[in-house]
Amino acid sequence: MTHNREPGAQGEHRMEDKVKQGRMKWIMVVFALGAIMTLGACKKKVAPPPPPPPPPPAAPTASLTANPNTVQKGQATTLTWETTNASDVNIDGIGAVKPSGSEEVTPSDSTTYHLTAKGPGGTQEATARVTVTTPPPPPPPKPSATEEELFARNVKDIYFDYDKYDIRADQSGPIQADAQFLNQHSNVSFTLEGHCDERGSTEYNLALGDNRANAVKNALVQAGVNASRIRTISYGKEKPFCTESNEPCWQQNRRGHFVYQR
């Protein structure tokens, strides 16, 4: 209503305005009374509202870890847990524990640790799995090692000096060890290969390699190994182990080489 007033007519119409304002107050009071009456009538129809609820208690949280989570039998692992809002914390197998903490455990078998955290806000659970492995049994007399593997592990090649086929003093130990093994495994047959370094001539080296193979054979026979178990062959310089032209390589090639015979 006042909104429609024109600014130029303010003085001339003052009285008329006051009358209008008095009338407006009445209308507004009537409206207000009506409104109050209406409101009062509504409230009387529903139940009275409850008192505001107290803030609900927070739900508990819980975590549980095991470090490491895989141990060998007999080894310890550390359980670490954290809870909140819990008044009663329990781990199966350990019992009541502090709300947060850690403890060393040594399970004898794989175990799932179970934590229960109870509080006014409820109950929370957490688990941690610890896997317990069984250590490999200490090598018992291994039935799986074949004769061939034992042969390869125990029988050592015999090395020679340049252009020589007699057993060198420092090779008598290895040859005795070889003979001892071969006497303990008397069903094993084998080939002795004679090898030479690259420097000599082809034909002479094949003959020399034959002498080397037979020198090792004879030493083994003297140490009690039956000659019928031993086959000899010479490769001369035809099948070298090492192909460089230097003394370490040549020494590798001057040898009596054992080969298990199936």
Next chain:
Amino acid sequence: MIIANLNFFMHRNTIKPYSDSTRPMPGKPCCSQTWSNLRPFLGLLVWLLLAIPSFAQQDWIRTGTGLAVEKIRLAVPDFKASTNNAKNPDLLKAFNDTLSNDLDNAGIFELVSKSFYPLEQPGQPADVKFDTWSAPPPNASMLAFGNLGASGDNVTVQGWLYDVKNISSPQVLGKQYQDTATADVVRVMAHKFADEIIFRLGGGIQGIAETRIYYVSTRSGQKEIWSMDYDGANQHQITHLGSDALSPRISPDNSRIAFSALTKNGWDIMMYSLDLNRMVSFPHFGGTNLSPAWTPDGLHLAFSSSRTGDPEIYVVDASGGDLKRLTTSHGPDVSPVWNQKTGAQIAWVSGRTGLPQIYTMEADGTNVQRMTDQGYAVSPSWSPNGQFLALAWIRKYGPGEPGASDIYLMDIASRQWAQLTHDGGRNDFPSWSPDGRHVIFQSNRSGSLQIWTMLADGTKQTQLTFTGTNSQPNWSWK
């Protein structure tokens, strides 16, 4: 004694000897000490060549042939086409290359440089203008010429050898060959014609142009036996064992190759028939069996066998029967060869005193003589005239003395020796040509193991193989 022989022959045959200052060194130029080592050898070599049975032949004495003596000046103009045929150019090239190479290899000719040849070159006798060849600059003593013509599937070659200083009766040789028109065939014709010339002018010694070399090659991936012409042509694989084959030795009649190969039994002596083109049986002796060697009559073989647990020299007949042991000393005994002339002695390698040395013995194992006095001596080859051994020798051997393995000649009677290779590398497995003028051997001087040939005075060292590694050459007996 050798020098005396040389003087005897020089006097009798009016051969002009080289003086110390003018004679070129075989191999590389070297010190006077090496030369003094070689001087007795020169005598040996001249004696070797002169002592060959036909030294009484007048033509040979007059013209003077042989290694280390004055050589015949020979002109070999290219053969001419005698027909009009499209095959002629290729055939002529194969023929001319082979012929001039054979004559150059023979070691008894000084080939006249082609730049000295007159413009008109003969294709047949009527075309020969004697004075244009006999006068300087060609200054030729001998002229080999001829023609070749393909016609249909065949080719005909006519060749002559003229003594151009003997105008009244110039013809020394006239030959005609006819066969299928292929390059391989005309190469054989060239070899035959070259051998005729070498036979006439070389003191009646058969030429080697048709001889063959048997050797070991890795070209197939394994060590197998191969063969090639003496000049390196026509290389082809013989065995296909898929194993390792070593030490091929051709029988004197060219019918069989004995060798050693790795079988399921170890190293066995094996026999390949070139007549049947297949392996033929040979006994297994047990142990390591190596290095077979034919007697000159082809009836027996010597070889090394460790059948008793120690490598020794044995003799067996050519079918593998009647095995006899010749040596009894401990240590390696290997690489026997027979005296090619008599078949009555064997040279071989023995490690009985340590490093390998060359020994000789009678065919029954008696009269053992040590030939080399020091170092590392292996791979003997007995010369066709029975007087020399070729061998591989590291004379200075041991720590701090990285001596090279070189080819040497040794006079068996005097044990004087001469060194033939000086060019580095490891030289081994010498084998004599049947004319006694050449030695073939293996060397790694080129960076890989290959087969080389040279004249028996160490000159004209030439590589023959280039693919894979190639070793242990063995020269056929004829």
